[in-house]
Amino acid sequence: MELNAALPNQVTGVKKRSTFVEIINRLLILIAGFLVFFPQVNPGRISLKINQNTSLFTTAISYDTITASLARPLRMKWVTPEQFYTLMAGAAILLLGIIVCAVGACMSLGNNRMKKRASFFPLAGSLSMLGGLGVIYYSYTSVLATVTEAGKLNNVQPNFPNGIYVFAVVAVLILLSSLVQMFIVMRRTSEAKMEMEEKYRLFLMFMPVLFLTFLFSYLPIYGWRFAFFDYKVGDTLSMDNFVGLKWFAYLFENPATRMDLVRVLRNTLIMSGLGIATSWLPIAFAVLLAEVRSSKFQRFVQTFTTIPNFISWVLVYSFALAIFASDGFINNFLTNVFGIVSDTDYLASADNIWLKMLLWGTWKGVGWSAIIYIAGIAGIDQQLYEAARVDGAGRWQCIWHVTIPGLMPTYCVMLLMSIAGILSNGMEQYLVFENALNKDVIEVLDLYVYNIGIKDGLIPISTVVGISKSLIGITLLFCANRVSKAVRGESII
Amino acid sequence: MKKNKANIIKRRPIDIVIDTVIIVFFSLFTLICIFPFYYLFINTISDNDLVSRGLINFIPQGIHFSNYVALQNVTDLGSSILVTVARTILGTGLMVVVSAWAGYMVTKQKMWKRSFWYRALVITMYFNAGLVPWYMNMLMLGLTDNFLAYIIPGMVAPYNIILVKTYIESIPASLEESAVIDGASTPRVFRSIIWPLSIPILATIAIFGAVGNWNSFQDSLLLMSNKPQLYTLQHRLYIYLNTYSNLGAAMSSSGGVSNTAIQNMLNTKVVKYTISMVTIIPILVVYPVMQRYFVKGIMLGAVKG
Incomplete structure (x- = not known):
């Protein structure tokens, strides 16, 4: 047939x-x-x-x-x-x-x-x-x-x-x-x-890329199975050590891990919260820089405030040591110039660590983040300013009624993305600055997963945390997208 | 300033004050941004004795460059530099080629189930299985303690693919059509038309990719635990920064260079500063080139699929 x-x-x-x-x-x-x-x-x-x-x-x-x-x-x-x-x-x-x-x-x-x-x-x-x-x-x-x-x-x-x-x-x-x-x-x-047929030919030519994506982005999901087993590095997974949802329950029932989780979530949310609360800084940076009349000065500032974005966190830590360690610049400066004998190790203390982390993040990132807004300001129609001036708007009114509204769409996207990523602050910054004294307050979720999963080898429990984080993250992203669609009529992903 | 005379006259005293405040603010902030670079640099070229006594704060004294020469005695630094350079060149090169090819392919409306595959690719930007499952996956693939782990996973970069795709879509379709009419195959069109015309965007992703590779630390930390000779430079620096005391021992045991140089280098502070400078210098070298691509590059973080 x-x-x-x-x-x-x-x-x-x-x-x-x-x-x-x-x-x-x-x-x-x-x-x-x-x-x-x-x-x-x-x-x-x-x-x-x-x-x-x-x-x-x-x-x-x-x-x-x-x-x-x-x-x-x-x-x-x-x-x-x-x-x-x-x-x-x-x-x-x-x-x-x-x-x-x-x-x-x-x-x-x-x-x-x-x-x-x-x-x-x-x-x-x-x-x-x-x-x-x-x-x-x-x-x-x-x-x-x-x-x-x-x-x-x-x-x-x-x-x-x-x-x-x-x-x-x-x-x-x-x-x-x-x-x-x-x-x-x-x-x-x-x-x-x-x-x-062309459609298959094109597909086959694209397939290697899909294969790599599968291998490194989708295949890890198969690793979620470790969350359901009593697994230690080197063990075999079998029905003998299958524990079902034990680790999920353990995470919330065991007082020690529950405390850890609360502490880590507090750190994560505070750091992300501070980041979101200061997310207007790049706009302020861009707007104020646009007020400077000399374009040479603008370029100069832009050039040198962007450099920190391109060095790694390890190097930032190296800088931090050079400036704030007990034999660093601040102490030397105090000793040499003011004659105050001082050898405080500013990095060793846990005081104000959230603020310090925020400041390092700002130092590293604000110049770079401002670039998108600087480009945005350059893209605003000059006629709008002229019209505003004809209507009698002063300098600040121009900023408030023309520049800021012009930058808002970009800012909204950035803000929604950072809200969607509220649980992921990355781990590099906190890893390099982490030490025995500040561990309790600096450990964010990503670092916690690294510490318990890779360092301590508690694979199942760290997988459980990772799964929850992934699922919450993707939910938040879709919510943010929904909000964006409802408010601006545009999706962000 | 002269050409803006008209504006200057209109400025009220309060405006002048505000302008001054703004300029002072930006000058200060710029200073804060570049001072650590400067401070580290003057400490690596100044007299090591003065440095160890903490006397070099603003002005270098007793300038010499022997610290940089003496770095060749630091154990394992050479292999780290080699590994980092190799991954930067290979990783970036392959990433650019794959991004260009994939970016071109996803513009092909005729591909079987195109939008499905494209979405599957893009969603990986926002979703990942988590650190530990990812690590177990790399373990399963045999990519731990293996140089290939630096190269292969980075080949498919969804952000860059979207960027290239958007760029290719802006190239007039007629160019491609005319080549197809002349009998060019898809790879030929890619090689002779798409690739040359996309050079600006490819340069952008190449330079940002290269900086990313150079700064890579996390994959080395996670995956290379049993192969210290495969540590990247940043990982090596991290270890040096955290082991104050052993560094002097590592240096003096390796020997080979005149004693004075080693004596000078025994100051761990200087060693750390010098290694940091070596790690920064390549970034500073490509930085002026990068600046041309900034505005395109920042879109890396703000594109939509």
């Missing part, structure tokens, strides 16, 4: 829909592509000593990672580097097979001539996948043999990875479906040239 339908379509040049088998084939290849990045199904984990977070992809590219915990067995010659090179080679052949399959799946979007050519790829690719699995299995048996011989099963813990079954099943299914697909397309008449 499929074939009967095919012929007239070819003649009239109407685009024929993909066959069912073809879609299954592509899906299987897509699944195989995803599985490459999931450590749970890594067929290359031939020893339990190999880090359980190692995916097939890592196995194929990083010798250091797979042998990280096997230094001693390697040194004692219970296992040999060759066995692991074989393992890497097997993983690489497997990966190559998947890539070949993927090329075929992409080509199968073309016309019949292209489909015919394309149908060979998954065939070759799935065979290569099976070959790669064979090589991995060979390296497993070889490791098992030498280790058993040395009697060191406990030190190396050879392990038959279940991933081999998973990949073998996928490879066989790809093989079968591509054979069927081949059988179907071979009976079709083909065109003179290999061609592909």
